[in-house]
Every structure is written in C-alpha cells, then in structure tokens.
Amino acid sequence: MEAGTIVGLLADPVRLKVVAALALGAGTLTDVAEASGLPLKDVALAARRLSRAGLVDRDGHALVLHADRFGEAARAAAATAPPAxxxxxxxxxxxxxxxxxxxxxxxxxxxxxxxxRVVLEHLVHVFEPGVRYPEREVNALLAAWHPDVAALRRYLVDEALLTRESGVYWRSGGYVEV
Structure with missing residues (x-):
C-alpha cells in the first residue's frame, strides 16, 4: 500500500478515529464505537472502507488493524523520495x-x-556584501531562519561574518560568489 493512499484514508476524521481506537486495542465494531465516541453505523462504514484498502481485516464484528502496513508504506516512500x-x-x-x-x-x-561556523557561513549569505542593514532588518532576515535572532546576530558578529557599528550591520566575512 502506498503512503499517499494511507494518508488519504486517514484524512477522514472518522476513519482516523477508527484506526486510533484499533491501535489502542479495540477489537470489535462495538469496542471502536465506545472508544471513539462514534455511532456504530459510522464505525461500520469506516471499517468497510479501511478493509477494502487492506488496512483492516474484518470478520463479522471483529476487526484487526494491520499496523505493519504503515511502516512498510513509509519505508517505500522514503526509498523512492528524491534526494534532498x-x-x-x-x-x-x-x-x-x-x-x-x-x-x-x-x-x-x-x-x-x-x-x-559552517552553519553561520551558510547563513551569512542572506546578507548582500556592501549593503548596510539596520538591526530591525537583520532581525527580520534572521527570523526567517530561527527564532533566536539575538544569538544568531551575536554569533555572526563574534565570528567576524557581520560587523556592527551604531546599530547598523554589514557583511564582513564569508565566501562571496563573483
């Protein structure tokens, strides 16, 4: 089973609750209805759909979740994912x-x-060489990377990748593409 199919099935809140109840140990339609707070009719319809997809075995009122299919689908999706x-x-x-x-x-x-240092040299490329930035603009650029802008600003200055004078910053280090 493909990961996208599983995600599609679980996008429905009723089916998600049914799977959750089964994963937590419910074993019959009635158990699932009680655990999930769903009407028995909704549980039965969801179980039928999950059974057709191969995630659940249904024998009368007894239900068995094939939890191993989640891991199999995740591994298959990871194997076919394009490299970062x-x-x-x-x-x-x-x-x-x-x-x-x-x-x-x-x-x-x-x-x-x-x-x-490697991370900071990568990060400093958001600043154009020769451009002066007020602290507010430096904070806005760094906030796109990480919420602790004060620490990043301090590290960049300490590593001589940015220089600061009177609240104005400019790029003073790192590799520059020409």
Missing part, C-alpha cells in the same frame, strides 16, 4: 548543514564551534 538538494559542494559541510537545516530553517544552533 545539496546545501554545500563540500561533503563535510553538506553533512553538517543537513543535520541542522530543514526546509530552509535552522532547527537548532550547533553547540560545537566548528559546526556552528
């Missing part, structure tokens, strides 16, 4: 960035200095 784009041409830097950057956002600031 490279964040750096350097394999070591790319590995660090993949660990800390998801969907264009910094999920956490690395504690280890060498890894933090």
């Amino acid at each position: 784009p490279q964040l750096s041409a350097d394999p070591g830097q790319d590995a660090v960035l993949r660990a800390f950057v998801r969907d264009g956002r910094l999920i956490s600031v690395p504690a280890q200095h060498s890894k933090r």
